[in-house]
Amino acid sequence: MPQKKGAPVRAPKFKSSAPKSGSKSPKHRGYRAEDAAAGTASAPKKARWSSDDRVARGRNAERPRGGESAARGERTGERPNWEPRPKQSRFERDAQRTGRVDRDARPARGDRDERPRYNRDDRPARGDRDERPRYNRDERPARHDRDERPRYNRDDRPARGDRDERPRYNRDERPAREDRPRREFGNDRPRRDFRDDRPARAPRQDEAARFVPTDDVVLERLEAQAIVAGDSEGVSFGDLGLGDNIVRALAELGAASPFPIQAGTIPEVLAGRDVLGRGRTGSGKTIAFGAPLVERLLRMQAGDSKRRQPGRKPRALILAPTRELALQIDRTVQPIARSVGLFTTQIYGGVPYARQLGALDRGVDIVIGTPGRIQDLSAQGRLDLSQVVVTVLDEADHMCELGFAEPVQDILDRTSEGGQKLLFSATLDKGVAEIVERYLVEPSVHEVAGEDQASSTIDHRVLVMDQRDKLAVLAELASGPGKKLVFARTRAFAEQLADFLDEADIAADAIHGDLNQSRRQRALEKFSRGRLQALVATDVAARGIHVDDVDLVIQADAPDEYKSYLHRSGRTGRAGKSGVVVTLVPRNRRRKVEDLLSRAEITAEWIQVRPGDDVIRDLAEGVAIS
DNA sequence: AAAAAAC
Structure with missing residues (x-):
């Protein structure tokens, strides 16, 4: 069977050069048994990597160290400051973090900041990669634009008063939208009899074959008998x-x-x-x-036998x-x-x-x-x-x-x-x-009866921001206590976001259809048990999945369909508990999201944000905002 | 156009 797309791939071992002294001793913090056995590529000094080393190992030469990603470089706009790493990285890092691999060789916690974070770094170069053109660190724009801006420091933020000048998004100034009559349950319409007008069974050979792009239309609800909550008292x-x-x-x-x-x-x-x-x-x-x-x-x-x-x-x-x-x-x-x-x-x-x-x-x-x-x-x-x-x-x-x-x-x-x-x-x-x-x-x-937004326990917020601030805002929202469920529109983006959050020291994993079943289940289980701060999912987790106490649903991408919005939101606020849903919206997508929410019959508070705003921190920490 | 769902 061919290798599954999402499965970890072992890099081939490099054979030629002799092990370096730095990794020979089991007592050395860089020691790895398999390195000693297989030999290690020339890494002259273990402390720092040159860009060439990194390039030779097939990694993005400018890949940041963990924790800094969110604050660095977003606004240059010239290139993404963060790029996805190979898929297995988070998996391997997880193994390292949980100590399931190489537990004994793992350095004491305090040592870890001084060296590259991953065992990957100690692995030998892969010769086959050298021929491929690689990003050259020296061709990048000078770093100064990034180094001048320190990592965002909450305490350095301007006092609240300074920020009041930024216009708060005003619902009333939004373009009017057509007044769509609220959908009715249609109690006064004649009840539809599904049987009498049932057509002869139609052939259906071609139905699935042709692709019919469909709009996100709100279909009529079915006639229903209302169940009045009090009746079951x-x-x-x-x-x-x-x-x-x-x-x-x-x-x-x-x-x-x-x-x-x-x-x-x-x-x-x-x-x-x-x-x-x-x-x-x-x-x-x-x-x-x-x-x-x-x-x-x-x-x-x-009357039948009860036995199996x-x-x-x-x-x-x-x-x-x-x-x-x-x-x-x-x-x-x-x-x-x-x-x-x-x-x-x-x-x-x-x-x-x-x-x-x-x-x-x-x-x-x-x-x-x-x-x-x-x-x-x-x-x-x-x-x-x-x-x-x-x-x-x-x-x-x-x-x-x-x-x-x-x-x-x-x-x-x-x-x-x-x-x-x-x-x-x-x-x-x-x-x-x-x-x-x-x-x-x-x-x-x-x-x-009466199941509308007013009776819901879910609170909806839309955060309008610069597209380039999205990652930073996401990292701020996903930090803090509690379980955060993050939705992305594509598998690739879900994977990227999980990597990104993990890099930013937020324990995260992804679940989507590109992963094998065991990884999907493991990710969900870890999230359920509270061993992840954030789970990044495609719509594979939008419907039906129950995880206790998801306090925040973050939609890194707004969904395409209003139903998807409703189902994603429904991962929080279950069985009468309260929950908050935050949708991140770049400025140019506001209209689209307005329409979506209108179809979903959701009224949300719209807030303009920039990274570091109090609103974001409060949402991350679960502070109720009126 | 994406995601999900069989091998």
């Missing part, structure tokens, strides 16, 4: 129809009594109806479909748009299922088949996974979906978008005809209409 999971074991399992998961969306949909699911559920991010949708799904399977098998029968075919299927989300759903559903003797398994890509096939052979009741691998196994005849009588689409609107719709429909076609279908999302809209018309029968549609 004092109602227990047991009252809703769940059995004792399941209620106990829910309590152990921390769900003592039902959230509104759960109170609304659980009885409907138990009644066997097709259900569309819309509850905002962090409102408890997983339990809303997971718990009644288990209860239903249990009721349907009443080998080869038993799955009777329920839960589809999610990302592997991490599928895993997370399983972490909630599995204990509920196990409490009544049912088994779940995860079927998703990026991992070997063997384990998944083994689990299927042992017999499984609920399959949870992503479309690709499920379609794959199913087409191979190794996953029989014909007994699936309950299918859930989590993030259903997303699952109905281009690229997902086709495999999702293929999978739905393989499930038992007439099986129950449950569609859930925080942004459920008419985008699911085609699937609904094709596969659902008289769905009952639910949403929680």
Whole structure:
């Protein structure tokens, strides 16, 4: 198998020259066993590197030392002051930092500032790189422009009064935008009957084939029965129809009594109806479909043997748009299922088949996974979906978008005809209409009444800044205590930002689709456990992912789609907790972001900032600002 | 045009 793009690549060892004295002794702080064995390239003095040395080792000759990046050189505008390092650098640095590699050879903490930060620096040159043209340090503009400006010192900032002259962004001076009527839930419109106008099944061979660029349009919401929060007051999971074991399992998961969306949909699911559920991010949708799904399977098998029968075919299927989300759903559903003797398994890509096939052979009741691998196994005849009588689409609107719709429909076609279908999302809209018309029968549609921004626990800020100040502002925002989730629009930029933050001594890692599954999971797990200050993500982490106590969501790039804004934001402020979302916007993108927020029906405070401003520090430190 | 999702 070819090397995965994101996997660390070992540099070939250099053979010729003899080890230098400086690295020979195990007591020397530069000592590395493998260097002694393999030999070290000519590094005359260990203390400092010449630019040639650095160039010879394939590194950016002007790469800064850690910690200075944010403050240096941004305003020259002539070239980026910071450039990405090779991908494995953060990984290796992490190994060094955590001591998993070379623990004993690692210098005492105090020594580290005096020498290059990475073991990489001690590695031999790679001869094959020498021929490639390299950036020449001597051709750079003189350093003086950078050296004159010291690293930004908070205490040297002008007193507050001096800064008042800078205009604060004034909402009222913004260009008027067309008055779009607020979307209504349409309680007075006739309820749509999805069945009667269902068209004959259309051929769909070409649907995914052609690329149709779509605007970020706000689709009509579906008619829904409003769930009034107060109605579920004092109602227990047991009252809703769940059995004792399941209620106990829910309590152990921390769900003592039902959230509104759960109170609304659980009885409907138990009644066997097709259900569309819309509850905002962090409102408890997983339990809303997971718990009644288990209860239903249990009721349907009443009388059958409770024992796990080998080869038993799955009777329920839960589809999610990302592997991490599928895993997370399983972490909630599995204990509920196990409490009544049912088994779940995860079927998703990026991992070997063997384990998944083994689990299927042992017999499984609920399959949870992503479309690709499920379609794959199913087409191979190794996953029989014909007994699936309950299918859930989590993030259903997303699952109905281009690229997902086709495999999702293929999978739905393989499930038992007439099986129950449950569609859930925080942004459920008419985008699911085609699937609904094709596969659902008289769905009952639910949403929680009064879920608008006014009732939200999330606070939105837009920081308008010079494009070239972005990195500095990001570093300031990401410093400080607490978990910061940073979103970038592309994988490459996410990777760059993680490197950049790590360089700035902010423990950071990245998660995106270019990384192998184990690195994706490891990054997310480290972040969850509080071992990272910042996790930089693409939209792979925008939907559904729950991490306790993310206090700040930073959008280094504004998203393209309003739904993405809503889902990214929803990584904070979960289950009624408070949270802050900060979007970094270069001046020339203001209009675009205004439109985006308007589609998302979000009102944010707009603030003009420069690096070092109090606002930024306060946001980083979680100080509430009115 | 990007991201995600199979090998």
